[in-house]
Amino acid sequence: MVQNLQEAFCRNPMDSKSKLHVKNQDLPLYSFRQGLEATYDEIPLEYLNFSDAPEMTQSAYPHRHDFYEILYVTKGKGTHYIDFNAYPIEPGTFYFISPGQVHYWETTIPLEGEILVFTNDFLLLAPADYMVISELSFFHTVEGSPMLKLNEADRLPIGSLFKVIAEEFQINDFRVASVLRAYLHILLVQIQRIFATQRTEAGNGQDKSSHKLTRQFKKLVTNHFDTVQSVQEFAGQLGVSVNHLNKTVKNTTGFTPGQLIRQEIVLEAKRLFKHTDLTATEIGYRLGFEDSSYFGRFFKREVGIPPGQFRQDLA
16 A cells, blocks of 8 residues: 655655655655545555555654554664654554654664554544543653553553454445444553553552643644643633643643743754754744744743754754
């Protein structure tokens, strides 16, 4: 299903039958195709193996997605970079990529394993489905790393779930979307159980409602930080008071909501400085700063050095 990547900065890795493509962005962005003719092809879920178009699935160039990605590595060695953090590649390990995150691989032994990518809308068909997403500790993480190493006992049931998803994915039937959605729900819940158990055993405690609210807030910030920078507006979207949001987020993360908003803006600025040739003025404008000098002062205040020095230090 997946074709080789073409050699271009923004890469166009997919043929006309694939649901994924790269938008023409300064920083490559994978997205689901829209408006495909076949109903089956319109399912916003893709199942892949790492051996499928390794130039994409094991890409060594920084890129991001507008969807969720679950990466289950069964073989391979190297380093997985997610934003500005490096994670070791270990067999039997999940890596979770949330929309907007920048990631890439440096492999010394090629990867083997399975990949699931899906949109938020694929799951959210009923009000109860929103609770499933808000329960997931491994997307839009509040604390800890976006990876999960399975023990031997957990590998068999997880592997079995991937097997039935792979088999169902090959069935060209109008009912397949409902079946895939059900299996994906089961997989996510099973991963969450393992994730929560490991965090509890490590002394991090059980997930609390405060963590759920904080994850919901961080998800909103990730999606809208370039257009909404008001804590009051975010609190309104979440249906809570500003005071409650301030207290909950501060108790959970150690930062105020305003600080997390600024951190998200700075993170995106760093991504663009590192992975594109955009000027500081262009980056500031993209992040909602009409005044380039104000953006420079903002960046220096938050990072400790001016934009020009930050980019120079990356060289």
